[in-house]
Amino acid sequence: MTTLTQKNTVPASDSGGKKWLSFLADYSTIIFFVLMLAVAGILSDKFFTIANITNVLRQSAPLGIIALGMLFVILTGGIDLSVGSMMALVSVVVALLMPNFGLLLSLFAGVSIATIIGSISGGLVSYFRIAPFIATLAMMTIARGIAQIVTKGQPVFIDHAGFKSFGEGYFLGLPLPVYVFIAFAILAHIIYKKTTFGRLVISIGSNETATRFAGIRVERYKFAVYALSGLACGIGGIIATSRTGVGSPVMSESFELDAIAAVVVGGASLAGGRGNVFNTVIGVLILGVISNLMNLMKISGNYQQVVKGLIIILAVLLESLKSKK
Template sequence: MSQSNESIFKKVYTLLLTHSTLVFFIVMLVAAAFLSDRFYTVNNITNVLRQSVPLGIVALGLLFVILTGGIDLSVGSIMALVSVAVALWIPDYGIFGSSLFAIALGAFIGAGAGILIAYFKVAPFVATLAMMTIARGISLIISKGQPVFIDNVAFTDFGTANLLNIPTLFWVLLLILAFALFIYKKTAFGRLVISLGSNEVATQFAGIRVERYKFAVYVISGIACAVAGILATTRTGVGSPVFGIGFELDAIAAVVIGGASLSGGRGTVINTLIGVLILSIISNVMNLMNIPGYHQQVVKGGIIILAVLLESLKNKQQLSR
């Protein structure tokens, strides 16, 4: 291989590696057309967009946690508790009141994890595992282990409505995406969260109260889970105490596939959404191909491994420069 050809190869390799999330997304869009002739139908695309909303909102909240080098295992349980709470509160407080209380509930649980992690130095894995167990237990207690059906047409219609031929829920996701992007790029909070994950000691020596930021990201994650739980409930019309089991794995996978580092300090809002869409497309295509759910878990696990390997290659390339 000539030196010029080798140089071109390295440039192409570097470009593909740098934008691996976007490349993978494009590959999935092309592959979906060959794997199922039903993928590019209007109804199916609408379904993919609608189903991606809860995962997208949770992943965007989780991104800020992961940027600090933390983790949140309680996301699925918070969604379940919120879905049950909303279903129980709607008859008494209406849609707006019950939704407001549910978001406050999500923030409260996130704050509980944040206090343990930021101020009592409990490991994020342990603290959020405890909150996951507590939230799931409370949802089972208040629902008596049974689904709670919602008899409110306005609430359930919102989950199936379209605006300009795009699911209304997806418009909500785009609004939250814009807000997350603003925080990430245009605020001191976003820059300090990234700095905290990159080098916590240096950030602390700079006079930054890192505890406040650690606490805040878990509150953000709790609020995101609450919003996702409410919107997911509008689709089903049922508050379920067993909702969201294993959802934390999908959310973490989406953030990692989007190029975020679990050690903190690296990740972007747009790539996180792309990671969510990649997972949603993969699940949808496998459903169209009638692949059993257990097999789908194996495929998702393989994709997570691939994403981690790509991150490792990126790190090695950056170190070699």
């Protein structure tokens, strides 16, 4: 009996250490974000100006919307590499249609095309059992190729004051695109937390076989998350285009990597089943702060890519810590 009691006794110091590690693992995304803000404020006296903060939020809005769509795909254990190409295709479709068909119809067409492409990826993954990496890589190439073909590789300038004013406009001190980001985040949170769909998406990522044995038609839900990702790309592509006023076939190259990075930095597991909307939003803001800080410090884009890669590695290591806990 004495031996058994000694065996089960945990030293107070070890217990405290485990609690501290548990705290770090649970709140690592928020802690890292706060540290990044502190570092940014120290390194640049321009960072905490109102103009710069609103600029960070405006630039983060398209990535935030795309990352939230990507989150649901990753929760199922999938991945979507076509998001950047879909945004480019949306931008050129909107730019080409707007002169003849007007603002609303061109915007509807852009969102619809992105949703259709996402649905095709979802169909290939769920019903034809093609690996998500391969299916979305194919759609990435196809969408970018179509964008290049219809524009002959040239940018298409948009001459619509109302459309461009949305990307540059403000309401109550916040850029208009930020309100779209906030609305999409609220909607994503409701779907994630309050609906059967959200719970089943997590269940599929956690244990697809068990979910299937429970009588759930897994294919429908996997199809739906890729369609949702396409919808997010349509909205994000329109916002990005409204900021530049140009439909470009080379828009958002490598954007899929930023979206995946934001979700991973937010603590989601690439194996599926773990992640949440709030942390994904924080992950987006972390990447936005890092990019903005390096721009303020006049650090080239090549170095920025290296830093983002290191951040992804750090995020994966922290995710491993959570899994061990």
